[in-house]
Amino acid sequence: MRSVKVFLIDDHKLFVEGLTSILKDKSGLKVMGFAFSAAEYLDIADTVQADVFLVDVNMPQMSGIELTRLIKEKNPQAKILALSMYEDSHYIEKMIQSGASGYMLKSANIKEMVEAIKKVAKGERYLGDEVQKAVFEKMGSMDFFEAQNETNTYTLSKREKEILALVVREYTTQQIAEKLFISELTVETHRKNIWAKTKTKSIVGLVKFAIREGLVDY
Template sequence: MKKIRIFIIDDHKLFVEGISSLLSDDPRFEIVGHALSGNELLSKFTELDLDIFLIDINMPEISGVELTRQIKKLNPKANILALTMYDDYSYVEKMIKSGAAGYVLKSANLSELSKAIEIVASGKKYFGEEIQEMVYNKISGKAAFDDKRPSMNELSLTKREIEILSLIVQEYTTQQIAEKLFISERTVETHRKNIFSKTKVKSAIGLSKFAFQHGIIDFK
């Protein structure tokens, strides 16, 4: 069976490594490359041989919306799936108008993301369950949908641990975390040990995977 060739564009390196590792474990998929910015992607665009782009929205230099527009100009047949934390209707609308064929939140589980990749790579359209409900609520005038992500209690992580986990995934050093949160480096290290113990992971990449799978980190 031919694998679906995926290219990821996201400015958070640890997130890219984490999602690449998760998708690579699936025999249906092959990660053919990644870029940390739109300009990096465009510089190698002619060399690419792939089936689908996974694109974040909030990135430096070129936004995901503008990048999608440029990709579609270069290759009108390109299959583009937005993978983002933005659950705002205006972003969904902008990505659709720019040429994206799908939109999935980073809080979605791996099963839904895999389904979205398969559908969009085949030339069809896919919008995550939360996005569909949000669009319906927007059109019908209902209040925004409730957040379905797991609570901190369900994950057994404290609010402070969630905060520090988020900063670790964003590649903050212990010193930077301490300065940002106005706590000592020793306290940061204690929280770090507790986070690794509770999540049962052994590396920063493992934390990135955990964050993605549980939808608790805002990778903006």
């Protein structure tokens, strides 16, 4: 079985170096590298190949919330596991809404950390034990991800809005790729996400959605 490729983004250097050292010895995981800030990661983003990104929520200049949104916009298939010292429900909600697949505390033991990484890599959701308690106290239920998904049904990224505007103007996948300087595969991935988020089943439905959201004028 192929090892899960992991990349860390956290401004706490000792934490990153320590966690990197530990994860390197764990079967089934391969640490691809790390960055000590969002800016440092963005500078090398095009060269990073990872299945799971471990992202610190509270970083200076650009938070993990904003960075997660950017990572998912560039690569919708990327899996994000949020790391934080706080089980504040506000941070949890914002990270999940931004596209994170899981959230756990930095104080979690390494066994739980490895389990979380592997689950997220497989497309599953994960909330650490203490995080689950915080969510339950606020919502009174554990259907947290479902609630966030309902909230985000119509939340399109900037790139998805650009592509939707071109789709309803009858641009082909190739034309969109050329206009936005991205690959046709990336365009197709975004189109699938647009269909899923808008819950439309036809071009007519997409046009109605685009008009309602002010993305095109008719």
